Amino acid sequence: xxxxxxxxxxxxxxxxxxxxxxxxxxxxxxxxxxxxxxxxxxxxxxxxxxxxxxxxxxxxxxxxxxxxxxxxxxxxxxxxxxxxxxxxxxxxxxxxxxxxxxxxxxxxxxxxxxxxxxxxxxxxxxxxxxxxxxxxxxxxxxxxxxxxxxxxxxxxxxxxxxxxxxxxxxxxxxxxxxxxxxxxxxxxxxxxxxxxxxxxxxxxxxxxxxxxxxxxxxxxxxxxxxxxxxxxxxxxxxxxxxxxxxxxxxxxxxxxxxxxxxxxxxxxxxxxxxxxxxxxxxxxxxxxxx
Ligand code: R5P
Numbered sequence: 001x002x003x004x005x006x007x008x009x010x011x012x013x014x015x016x017x018x019x020x021x022x023x024x025x026x027x028x029x030x031x032x033x034x035x036x037x038x039x040x041x042x043x044x045x046x047x048x049x050x051x052x053x054x055x056x057x058x059x060x061x062x063x064x065x066x067x068x069x070x071x072x073x074x075x076x077x078x079x080x081x082x083x084x085x086x087x088x089x090x091x092x093x094x095x096x097x098x099x100x101x102x103x104x105x106x107x108x109x110x111x112x113x114x115x116x117x118x119x120x121x122x123x124x125x126x127x128x129x130x131x132x133x134x135x136x137x138x139x140x141x142x143x144x145x146x147x148x149x150x151x152x153x154x155x156x157x158x159x160x161x162x163x164x165x166x167x168x169x170x171x172x173x174x175x176x177x178x179x180x181x182x183x184x185x186x187x188x189x190x191x192x193x194x195x196x197x198x199x200x201x202x203x204x205x206x207x208x209x210x211x212x213x214x215x216x217x218x219x220x221x222x223x224x225x226x227x228x229x230x231x232x233x234x235x236x237x238x239x240x241x242x243x244x245x246x247x248x249x250x251x252x253x254x255x256x257x258x259x260x261x262x263x264x265x266x267x268x269x270x271x272x273x274x275x276x277x278x279x280x281x282x283x284x285x286x287x288x289x290x
Contacts, residue, residue: 004047004079008056008072010065011088014271015055017283018086022290024053029072039064041071052080053290054119055088059250059273062091066110070117077118084290085119088272088282089220089248093128096135099194108135123289125272125282126219126247129169143285145270146173146217149245150180152268152280158213159240166190166201166218166230174217177245181215188230199225201233213240220248221269224255228262241265249277 003024007015009031019026027047032040054076056069069087076083095106114122115137122140127133133140153161161183165174167190178185189203216230221244231242242264249269256276259267271278 002048002050003053004050005053005055006043006047006072006076008054008065008068010057010059010068011055011086011274013274014057014088014281014283014286017281018053018055018286021283021287022053029068031068033064037064039067039071041068041075043072043075047076047079050080051082051084052076053084053086055086055286057088057272058091059089059248060091060252066091066113070113073114073117073119082120083118084121084123085114086123086286086290088125088270088286089250090124090127090132093124093132096129096132105135107132111135111137114138123286125270125286126173128219141289143282143289144173144176145247145272145280145282145285146176147180148280148282148285149217149247149268149270150177153177153181153215153243153245156243158215158243160212161215162186162209162212163215163217164188164230164234166216166226170218173219177215177217185217188233190226190229192226197225199229201229203233205237206234209234209237209239211238211240213243215243215245216264218244218246220250221246221255221259221267222250223252224259227255227259227264231259231262231264235263244268246270248273249275251275251277 005019030042163178163185165187171187174185244267267277269277270280
């Protein structure tokens with residue numbers, strides 16, 4: 001059955017790589033933004049009858065990229081009743097539960113919209129928490145870039161490396177990375193004030209990190225605050241170089257500069273969010289999943 005890959009504007013390079021792996025037709029979308037902020041999206045050509053795969057990451061500006069995703073899915077549905085939607089980075093994934101009374105679980109709203117637009121199946125990469133997957137109303141699969149990130153790090157020369165998770169939520173991710181890399185791991189205790197967003201590391205000093213190169217593993221970097229605080233905490237204890245391996249590097253508000261200033265030596269991320277650090281390609285793991 002012919003397969004067509006439609007690329008959202010946020011994921012052109014990744015979609016091209018995926019189309020190549022699937023031996024599929026590639027269709028890109030043209031985006032015009034009107035002065036009032038509305039998006040006008042046009043696909044370059046009609047997909048052939050068969051399966052359509054839409055690749056559209058919803059990184060910032062999240063709301064407009066989400067509209068683009070929904071629009072592409074609804075257009076794809078005109079040509080196929082089997083629309084597979086790949087959302088490499090899922091915006092709003094951190095809003096997967098009501099942390100404070102009255103908060104809206106926006107991820108659930110989005111999951112409803114994706115179904116209504118016509119997605120028959122969704123594939124996401126390292127969604128913030130598995131809890132988020134429960135909100136989807138069509139079959140959903142979460143694939144992980146962690147093995148690819150670990151393989152990338154295997155090519156680097158690190159001194160007595162130790163893998164570190166900046167918080168409990170990321171413990172299993174760090175454990176997986178450490179297992180593939182072939183080393184041990186530790187988990188820090190992070191506190192984020194739910195009202196102010198202020199981050200603190202509240203772990204007692206660690207034994208055994210003096211002079212060791214560390215790899216902080218996280219699902220995402222937004223403002224970089226979590227990594228800055230973790231790096232400051234680790235550097236105080238005279239560790240070696242601090243590397244960061246994360247799937248989604250949003251790098252908001254000079255995050256990269258702030259992390260480097262705090263002592264981060266190198267940041268490596270996946271191409272779910274293309275940018276200066278996105279050295280790891282996830283088209284292979286997505287192709288396997290579909
Ligand atoms: C939080 O639990 C996530 O895993 C990330 O650590 C966090 O969202 C990163 O945000 P920021 O870079 O703004 O600290």
